[in-house]
Amino acid sequence: MNDGREELDDLREAVREFLAAKSPETAVRAAMETGHDPAVWDQMARQLQLPGLALPADYGGDGFGLTELEVVLEEMGAALLCSPFFGTVVLAAQALLAANDKAACERYLPGIAAGETIATLAVAESSGSWEPAGIATRAERTADGWALTGKKSFVIDGSIAGLVLVAAEAPAGPALFAVRSGAPGFRHEPMAALDPTRPMAALTFDQVPGELIGAEGEGGQLLNQVLDIACVALAAEQAGGARRCLDMSAEYARTRFQFGRAIGTFQAIKHKCADMLARVELAEAAAREAARLADEAAAEFPVAAATAHICSSRAYMFAAAENIQVHGGIGFTWEHPAHLYFRRAKSSELLLGGPAVYHERLLARLGI
Amino acid sequence: MPDDVREFARQAREFLDAHATRAEQAEFRWGQGEDTVAYFNADPPDVKDVKLQAAKDWQRTRYENGFGWISGPPEYGGQGLTPVHELIYNSIESEYDVPDTGTLSVIGLGMIGPTILAHGQQAIKDRYLPALYRGDIIACQLFSEPGAGSDLAGLQTRAVLDGKYWVLDGQKVWTSIARQSQIGMALCRTDLNAPKHKGITAFLVDMTAPGVDVRPLRQMTGGSDFNEVFLSSVRVPDDHRLGEVNAGWRVALTTLMNERATVGGERGGTVAEALGPERLAALMRATGTLDDGALRRDLSDLLADLLAAGHLNRRAARAMRAGMTPGPERSVAKLMHAQNLTQAAHFVSRVLGPRIIADTGEWGTYAWAELLLATPALRILGGTEEVIKNILAERVLKLPKEPGIDSTSPFRELPRSGKAAS
DSSP states (O other): TTOHHHHHHHHHHHHHHHHHSSHHHHHHHHHHHHHOOHHHHHHHHHHHHOOOTSSOOOSSSOOOOOHHHHHHHHHHHHHHOOOOOIIIIIIIHHHHHTTTHHHHHHHHHHHHHTTOOOOEEEEOTTTTTOGGGGGGOEEEEEEEEEEEEEEEEEETTTTOOOOEEEEEEETTTEEEEEEEESTTTTTEEOOOOOOTTEEEEEEEEEEEEEESSSSSTTHHHHHHHHHOOOOOHHHHHHHHHHHHHHHHHHHHHHHOEETTTEEOOOOOOOOHHHHHHHHHHHHHHHHHHHHHHHHHTTTTHHHHHHHHHHHHHHHHHHHHHHHHHHHGEEEESSTHHHHHHHHHHHHHHHHOOOOHHHHHHHHHHOOO | OOHHHHHHHHHHHHHHHHHHOOOOOOOOOOOOOOOOOOOOOOOHHHHHHHHHHHHHHHHHHHHTTTTTSSSSSSTTOOOOOOHHHHHHHHHHHTTOOOOOOHHIIIIIIIHHHHHHHHHHHHHHHHHHHHHHHHHHOOOEEEBBBTBBSSOGGGGOOOOEEEEEEEEEEEEEEETTTTTTEEEEEEEEETTTBBBBBEEEEEEEEETTTTEEEEEEEETTTTTTOOEEEEEEEEEEEGGGGSSTTOOOOHHHHHHHHHHHHHHHTTHHHHHHHHHHHHHHHHHHHHTTTTTTTHHHHHHHHHHHHHHHHHHHHHHHHHHHHOOOOOOOHHHHHHHHHHHHHHHHHHHHEEEEEEESOOOOSSSTTTHHHEEEEHHHTTTTTTTTTTHHHHHHIISSSSOOOTTOOOOOGGGGSSSSOOOOOO
16 A cells, blocks of 8 residues: 555666566575676666655755655565665764764765765664674774774674774764774674675774764664664564465465465365464554654654564564464575575564564653 | 635535534543443433434534535435545544534445445435435445354355345344434345355345344343344345345455454543553552552553554545545454454553452442453454454455365355354
8 A cells, every 4th residue: 555655656666677687586596696786786876866855955965855765675675685774874874864974974975875975874883783882893982083993783784884883882872983994993693694685894993993873872763763774674574474474475385386286275275374464464564653753754654663573573474483483394495595584574563673672662762 | 735625624514513512621530420331232222212313413514514424426425535534634624523423424424325335226325325425324234143253154045036126034133222223234145066166146235124133132241332233034026136136245344344444453432541641540540559569561561552552543544635545454453453452451450459359439440340351352343353363364465265165065065164063
């Protein structure tokens, strides 16, 4: 359901068509081995202008909102696109915007909008927590700026990003810093990842020069804001992935014959698929509604964002697991794409902390 | 919003300002207010009567001021406007404190009215449609039978033509509001030699006619919200037939389609209020469980589902206002509604512990027993969970039908539904 907005359908169609051509399963598998395809990233920026879609016109973007970005992310999630899009356009760009730092936005966002800069946001450390209170990486004043020392883990695209926004503890409290990947004292190491379609890296900072983004001590609030948007963006990807798992299951149930009949004629399979459908519809509604509320700057947005993250996490994990079950043995093979969705579903569920954290996040947003 | 809709909204507000008061958003305080969390009506009979009269009066006031049947054709007392106008009126009216007219509207005005309009003969439309929408009469639905639940087309109540009358014999069950209704829409078997879906005819039955015997059915909550309706040689004039002879299945589909259009799952009242985040948190505070990690996690799980279901319904309502027709995927809302209320009742019982198995007299505790006992019904009424999942799988996901369900042989040759002989 598109709210009656046909332009969203057109956007969805354009992105879907592009991804069908540029991110078929063969491309996803190739990217799992060798990383994302820079040519596709380039085309996304030049032909579809996707990185700048939801960035303000002042910084080289097209000025659309999260509602439009949500549609794009659903399709990317469905296609398992391997791309620095999430890290660059969602995490890094939204962190820059949340910092309310005009100079930094002018410096970095046009490059992101044009697809020239690959960026990411480094918050979590060895525990994986996004809580500002748990950040051990230190920022110290130097003669001409700041120096960062510490370690970050689970950094999405941390090995290919040219610009890394680092959450660090400064004397006046948590703050955000921009670091160039070539800076002295900066090292990156790819992490073996459950979901090879979304590469992660461990970063080491040894007196790395950094530039303060926004105000010192306001990093905590900034991260909460980014987290709300990241929750919706991730929920969109998850809802899209879950929908694709459902489509795969339904297609297989129509065409796979056992006992002389399509397995979709059995209620055991029908009801599994219907359960998947119910969760997918719920996840889509939660993600789309949260995006709409963000664009309206509604007071309910943070609650809606946490809701979307929970519903989409559950829906995707459920659909990815049931999809393998509907497929039976073939679904457990390396050659079949079902496991790629299973991997993405699990890594997405836990990327921002997982159930242990997101339940309390919703309650906190509700003031409970 | 187009100008005519804006003008309509203005008129609706003017009417409501003149005839009702705005609902006040009372601040919730633990221990204050009605101590009831009832899905089914738990009012004593005299209170029920007063509320029913108030509902009829309010429907009449709506009707006389042009808001009783907004999308209905003018020749039968409607305003000739669109369903969009109706949705807008409903959303404005929800800001006011007005009697709950569910007894009249959910089945009678929402489902049977549109069916009479689509399939009724002229005299019937003239006679019943204005009366229904003016709140003078109430209609019920005589569909389910002891032997025809999920397999509705297996119904066995007979209707036999005798001159200008049909003679009805059989038993209906799970009939809501049968005791309050003046008319009922009955599905009857009229041709045993036709396949099951093709030998059914729909009639409008006078519920006060000789041979109609309504007996309250006591459900597991202890209340009686449903009835058995026995039909013994009930004579129904042929002009009370809805649709052609043996075309009753199509008529029934009109009725059921309108059920879907009344956006599923949204239900106000004491249950919706009690399930608000603030209320549930207050319950945990009052029972000293707010810091219990396991219960907090359950609470968050539950709230995420309740909030997301709210989003689903809001988006569907918005799409309908934009002129889209709700598809079969709307059944997801019903599925979720049943699941969420069931989940909620069991969550609350874990919070309350023994306080839900015996009444300590404490406000806001034992009252939940009523909802807990109602939850099994939610997975059955209006289409069982299993039937809804089949519909979703077949209509939305296009999975093939189960083979072996015989819809071509004459009804009399089919194995009878009901209980297997032992």
